[in-house]
Amino acid sequence: MSESRKEKLEAIDVHVHFGGVKALNGVNLSLQSGDILGLIGPNGAGKTTMVNVLSGFQMPHPGTVKLNGENVSNLSARKMARAGIGRSFQSARLFPKLTVLENLVIPGLGIGLSRRAATSQARDILDWIGYREDPDRQCDSLPYSDERRISIARALALRPSFALLDEPASGMNEQECDRLMQIITRIPQEFGCGVVLIEHNMHVIMGVCHRIHVLDGGKSLAEGTPDEVKKDPKVLRAYLGEQASRPEAVI
Amino acid sequence: MALASSVAPAQEAEPIKIGFATALSGWLAAYDQEPHQAAILKIEEINKAGGLLGRKIEYQVTDTKTDLTLTANVAASLIDWGANMLVVPPDFDYGAPAAFMAQNANLIAISTGASDPKMGVQGVGSNVFSAHSAGQAAGIVMAEYAHDKMNAKTAFMLEDVSLEAHKSSCAGFVAGWENKGGELVGRDSFRMEDTSIAAQITRIKGLASEPDIIFLCSGLPQGASAVRQVRAAGIDTPILAEAGMSGDYWLGGVPNLKDFYVPTLMSISDDPRPEVNKFIEAYKARWGALPTTEFSILGYCTIEQWAAAVEQAQSVETEVVLAVMNQFEDQPTTCGPTSYSDQIHIQVSRPQLIARVENGSFRSVEIFRNQFVPDLKLLLRSSN
Amino acid sequence: MTHFIQVLIDAVAIGSLYALVALAIGLVFGVMRLINFAQGDYITIGAYSLVVPSAAATPALMFGALPWPAMILCVILTVVVLALVTERLAFRPLRNSDLTSLLISSFAVSYFLQSLILMVHGGRPKTVSIGDALSRAVEIFGVRLPGVQLLTMVVALTLLIVLVLFLKKTPIGIQLRAAAEDFQMARLLGVPANRVIAIAFAISGILGGTISLLVIIQTGTLDIRMGLMPTIFAFFATVIGGMGSLPGAVVGGYIMGILSVLLQAYLPAELRPFRDAGVFSIVILILLVRPQGIFAKTAKERV
Known part of the structure; x- marks a missing residue:
């Protein structure tokens, strides 16, 4: 279960623009196996674009993405997945007519496990995330928060080197959030991978991240430990106006 | 000079x-x-x-x-x-x-060989003729043959509605049959593209009593398919068809076919x-x-x-x-007596050589000529 | 009452046939968003493989002369190879094209295959007789069950069960289902796209070969366009069942079969020639009430 070799994922001077809008304007970030890096910022700051770049859905132009020193900027999403970048999506995107178990078996088969091994791994992960309900239930009838958990589990079932989680906590109540936080915290020790976490929920971010990278208007605003970022005046200024009306933000 | x-x-x-x-x-x-x-x-x-x-x-x-x-x-x-x-x-x-x-x-x-009367005065023009018989005439010939020579009283008609040619011969059959006082106990239709005529066969099977004959106005290949399915359902009623179904080459699809009759112009092997x-x-x-x-x-x-x-x-x-x-009346030709009028430029009562399937090929039975002659109304209307 | 049961059996028999074709179309559509109209020509070529390619009016038997297990194997193998070849040469290069291009390419393949048959076998329809033992009917309580109808229903049921087991229990089957639901997501999770699509085509080939045998036993005739009508009915079956849903395709096939037979049996004689118009009118009504189809997917669908 433990990975002794440290892997490294880097984004170097990444620019992305859509038409006239600059979504990312020279952002640098990096993380290693075992890190949990939070990615926060106001709406439109470029968080999802950054994750898209890291996972091959978006090419940086200009800019570079390196995985263990190798330039992977031009790799497609599928090739990035094969290279070890797993991600979950804002909309979960589970296979609706497949069961919970089958959704988790798919990535296992994808990394070359036999059906028995993939099923066994799937059950282990379900157990690990604390999913006690019926694994043979079709995913199109799952409650929202379960969907989120399963989609994270599915990304992890790929045994990625890095798991990029896109707003897993949105729409969850306090109890569900706590459960989610417990899961995310234990990812590095269970799977040995690094985690990039996009979230608006500050409680979750502050609770699980080792480091936080703040984006605003496509530019890096700050990076540091939760405590450092909490007190950073630039961050407070960027957030104060916006976050004042958001009840879940507890800075 | x-x-x-x-x-x-x-x-x-x-x-x-x-x-x-x-x-x-x-x-x-x-x-x-x-x-x-x-x-x-x-x-x-x-x-x-x-x-x-x-x-x-x-x-x-x-x-x-x-x-x-x-x-x-x-x-x-x-x-x-x-x-x-x-x-x-x-x-x-x-x-x-x-x-x-x-x-x-x-x-x-x-x-x-056009069998459509529109290849004539009321259609293309008054200078135009067909050397062949009208489709309706084929239906009339078989109706009269069934009645006169096979003593048939009741008939079921299975009509291929994909082509005008087949609809005309069914129209002719109905006219000729009714003229002879025969009873049409039922009728059904099917199309060239139909894979199965199970429902139509169920209808035949559902008749109060088995008809004396079945008249099938269809061509190839769907007619062959229909015959195969009718026989496969255990219906051994004699089937009379139109000229479109002559020719031994399709009989391989319905092995051991019996009691299947068509009107023909001639037989290559045993014409009398x-x-x-x-x-x-x-x-x-x-x-x-x-x-x-x-x-x-x-x-x-x-x-x-x-x-x-x-x-x-x-x-x-x-x-x-x-x-x-336009004054030809039973003008002798190798095809048989040929008649035209200033209104009708197609044959409507030329004797046909009736053929029947025996042992995997068509054998000539006899020459038969229809008495009932289709009028212009029947010739120019294909459905009834 | 017996009559109604008879009609119902007729309906289920033809429905089984349409369900099998609909399954083939639905499977390929699921993984590729391609409505493969060439499926009809797969059926036609499977049927023609029973005879030696020649322009003769009475063709000699080719696979049709073999003992029936070998005959079935050869016909099905022929169609599977054909399906895989068309996938590789015609459809794979266009995989990332828009749906219109895919549809046009399936018409092109269909036209090409029909022209090929025309060239090799000539335009004249031919007849071939196989499975004559099945040509007789069994009578049970006054209900007539022709051998070929019984065979069709049994074969359809068997194939359905085998297919369900395949899709539920085997690794490639599960991956195929995932790919049919969300192709992009499946690829991200390591589903081998090429293999999965090839398998879908191979299954459509197995179904096509089976159907061609069933149709020939029933009709005994070979015609270039014999696969057209079943394919059109199957297409409508997948639409009313819900595109992308395999159970929907099967149910849709049975609905089309039942509608077709019921209309033929109960319409007055003058209206029966317009039976197909009636069937399609009812299909339109179904779609007006439920445009997405009966078993529509609730998830966002990339159409």
Whole structure:
């Protein structure tokens, strides 16, 4: 279960623009196996674009993405997945007519496990995330928060080197959030991978991240430990106006 | 000058020109090729015997390629060549463009095998004829045969509604059957594309009592499929069909078929008529092989009947020949007695050779002629 | 009552046939968003493989002359190979094209295959008789069950069960289902796209070969366009069942079969020639009420 070799994922001077809008304007970030890096910022700051770049859905132009020193900027999403970048999506995107178990078996088969091994791994992960309900239930009838958990589990079932989680906590109540936080915290020790976490929920971010990278208007605003970022005046200024009306933000 | 003309031999008189707009390629060729060859056989026979009105018959054949537009162009070029008469394809749709051109050029056009009365006065024009029988007549013949020769009183009719040709023969059957006082205990329809006629068969099975005969107006291949399914359902009722289903080659699909009857123009193997057998032998001698379809003989009598009219009229001028042809009453031809009127330019009561399937091939039974004759209304309306 | 049961059996028998074709179309549509109209020509070529390619009016038997296990194997193998070849040559290069291009390419393949048959076998329809033992009917309580109808229903049921087991229990089957639901997501999770699509085509080939045998036993005739009508009905079956849903395709097939037979059995004689118009009118009504189809997917669908 433990990975002794440290892997490294880097984004170097990444620019992305859509038409006239600059979504990312020279952002640098990096993380290693075992890190949990939070990615926060106001709406439109470029968080999802950054994750898209890291996972091959978006090419940086200009800019570079390196995985263990190798330039992977031009790799497609599928090739990035094969290279070890797993991600979950804002909309979960589970296979609706497949069961919970089958959704988790798919990535296992994808990394070359036999059906028995993939099923066994799937059950282990379900157990690990604390999913006690019926694994043979079709995913199109799952409650929202379960969907989120399963989609994270599915990304992890790929045994990625890095798991990029896109707003897993949105729409969850306090109890569900706590459960989610417990899961995310234990990812590095269970799977040995690094985690990039996009979230608006500050409680979750502050609770699980080792480091936080703040984006605003496509530019890096700050990076540091939760405590450092909490007190950073630039961050407070960027957030104060916006976050004042958001009840879940507890800075 | 006077010297030259007085010793002008008969052969140097201006030839009579017959133009053939014929499908030598495309799907229609299968039905046009052999009648065409039979027609040429007749022309050669006439020439050998001294020509028509002492003049040699010259012919020109141009391929219509089973293409509608090309057919019209072919006819136009044959008319330009100076044709005195046009022989056009044996199908209303694919022959009409050529017949139409002939009509407008005031020439007679004869289709060797069109079974649609619209290849005639009320359709393409008053100069246009078909050497074949109307589809309705085939239905009437079988209705009368069933009644007179098979003592049938009740009939079920299974109608292929995909093509006009089949609908006409069913319309004819109904008229002929009712005329004889027969009872139509049921009817159903199916289409060329139907994979299964299970529902129609269920209807037949559901009749209060088994009908004496089943009349099937259909063609190939769907007719063969229907026969197979009817027999597979355990229905052994005699089936009468129309001319579209003659030909041994499809019988492999319904092994051990019995009690299946069709009206035919002739039999290549066992025709009882000496003149027909003479034609078959002459065809084989000329073309090196027996004809494979019964429709070949129609090409032969197309030329035969026009030549006879020209002889009687002592001219090739359209009006005069037309007048003679419009009065044909049982004019003897190798195909059988041929009649036309100024309204009806297709055969409606030509005797048919009834054939029946025995031991995997069609065998001739007897010659039969219908008494009931379709009126214009029936000829020009295909559904009933 | 017996009559109604008879009609119902007729309906289920033809419905089984349509369900099998609909399944083939639905499977390929699921993984590729391609409505493969060439499926009809797969059926036609499977049927023609029973005879020796020639323009003869009475063709000699080719696979049709073999003992029936070998015959079935050869016909099905022929169609599977054909399906895989068309996938590889015609459809794979266009995989990332828009749906219109895919649809046009399936028409092109269909036209090409029909022209090929025309060239090799000639235009004249031919007949071939196989499975004559099945040509008789069994009577049970006054209900007539022709052997071929019984066979069709049994074969359809068997194939359905085998297919369900395949899709549920085997690794490639599960991956195929995932790919049919969300192709992009499946690829991200390591589903081998090429293999999955090839398998879908191979299954459509197995179904096509089976159907061609069933149709020939029933009709005994070979015609270039024999696969057209079942394919059109199957297409409508997938639409009313819900595109992308395999159970929907099967149910849709049975609905089409039942509608077709019921209309033929109960319409008055004058209206029966317009039976197909009736069937399609009812299909339109179904779609007006439920445009997405009966078993429509609730998830966002990339159409």
